[in-house]
Amino acid sequence: MSAPAGRSLHRQLLLWLLLPQLVLWLVAAFGAYRLASRHADELVDASLLQAARALARQIKPTASGLFVDLPRSAQDILAADPEDRVMYTVSSPPGQLLLGDARLPPPPGTPALNEPVFFDATVPEPMRVVSLDLHLGAAGAADSALRVQIARSSAPRELLARRMLLDTALPLSLLIALMSMVVWAGIRRGLKPLAELQQQMEGRRADALDPIQLQAAPPEVGALAGAVNELLGQVQQSLATQRRFISDAAHQLRTPLAGLKSQTELALDATTDPALRQRLQRVHESAVRGARLVSQLLVLARAEPEAASAQGWAAVDCGRLVREVTAEWVPRALAAGCDLGAEVVDESLSVQGVELLLREALVNLIDNAVRYAGRGAAITVRLRRAGDDVWIDVEDNGPGLPPELRGRAFERFVRGSTMGEGCGLGLAIVREIVEHHGGSAALLPAAPQGCIARLTLPLG
Secondary structure (H helix, E strand, O other): OOOOOOOHHHHHHHHHHHHHHHHHHHHHHHHHHHHHHHHHHHHHHHHHHHHHHHHHHEEEEEEEEEEOOHHHHHHHHHHHHOOOOOEEEEEOOOOOOOOOOOOOOOOOOOOOOOOOEEEEEOOOOEEEEEEEEEEEEEEEHHHEEEEEEEEHHHHHHHHHHHHHHHHHHHHHHHHHHHHHHHHHHHHHHHHHHHHHHHHHHOOOOOOOOOOOOOOOHHHHHHHHHHHHHHHHHHHHHHHHHHHHHHHHHHHHHHHHHHHHHHHHHHHHHHHHHHHHHHHHHHHHHHHHHHHHHHHHHHHHHHHHHHHHHHOOOOOEEEHHHHHHOOOOOOOOHHHHOOOOEEEEOOOOOOEEEHHHHHHHHHHHHHHHHHHHHOOOOEEEEEEEOOOOEEEEEEEOOOOOOOHHHOOOOOOOOOOOOOOOOOOOHHHHHHHHHHHHOOOOOEEOOOOOOOOEEEEEEEOO
C-alpha cells in the first residue's frame, strides 16, 4: 500500500515565501493608513487653528464691549461647501454666545489661555473642533476672556487619509506583486533540477540501471542523484551476482543430471528384469524432466527484464527465424508422429530484440504443440503482418485447450494437460520474453479444432 501523497514542495515554498509578504503588506498598509490619518489630522488641525486665529483678530474690544468685524462675505465662504461643513462660535466670557452656532460643545477640561485645544465632536455629524481661549482686556478682568471655536466636518479629513493611503498602497501592492512573481520564478528555477531528475526516472525502463546524469545540479539535488546512482549500482551488482549464480548453478546441475540420464539409459539396455526396467524407466523420466526444468529455469532467468537488458538488442529477421527453428524441429515432430511445416507470408518482417530469447519462445511453442497435439496432428508455424505488428502463430489441429485454461496457461507451473513430461514453465517463459519485447502472447481456438499460440510483436 503506497503512502498518501504529501503536499507539493513547490506550493509549500510558494506559500511560506508569499505568506510573510502578505503579512508585511497588511502591516505596511495599516501603518500607511495610520500615518496618513495623522498627517491629515495635522493638516486639518493647522487649518482650523489658522482660521480660529484669523477669526479672533476680527474681534476687537471697545469701550462699550466687543466689536465683531466679520463681513457677510466671510460668513458665506464658511458655509459655501456643503460637503466640507464649517461651524464657528464666539463667546465672551466663555460659554456666553456672542456669534455663531450654539450647538458646538465646550472643550473638555479647563483650557489654558492662548493654547489651542483640539477634540472630536458630533454636532450632529462627526466634526473636528478647535477651541482657542484669548485674553483681550486688562489682566484679571473676567469680561475680557474670549473663546473662539471652529469645527470642520471629518469627512474631508477621512477622504484625505484614504487618498494618501491609496497613493501609498498602490505602489506597495505593485512592488509586492513584482516580488511574488520573482519568488515564483525563483522557486521554479530552483526546483528545475528535481523536475529533470523526475523526467529521467519516469522515462527509464525497469531494466535501465545506468547512472543518472544531471547538468549543473545544486549540491542538495546532486546528493540525491548520487544516492540514487549508488542504489542503482548496488542493484546492478546484485543482478550480476544473481546471473552468475544462475549460470553456475545451471552448469553444476546439468552435468550430474546428464550423467544420471546416460547411466539410466545404459542400465535400461543392460537389464531384462521387468520390475527393474520399470523403476529405471521412472528414474530416467525424472532425470529427463529435471534436466528440462533446469534448462527452462535458466531460460526464464535470462528472460527477466533485468537479465535480458544485459544482452544485445538488434534487428531480428522473423522469416529466417521461423524457417530455421521449424527445420530444426522437423525430425522431432516426425518422431512424435506430427506433420510440422512453416508458412511465411511476408519475407521482409523484422523486430527489435534478442534473437536468442525470441528463438527460445518459438521453440517452447513448437515443443508444446508437438507434445500435446497427439500423433497424426498437423502443426503449422505461420508468419504474417497485422498492421504495425508481427504475428507468429503456431497452429495445430489437436484436442486444444478448454476456455477456462487458456487464460491461466501462461502462469508459472500451470499445466494444461497431465500428458508428457512438461513442468508448466514453457508458456510462462514465452510470456516473459514477449512482454519484455513490448508484445503479447495469447492462446486462441482453431477451426474446426485445435489451438493457435500467437505471438504479437511490434515491427522493428
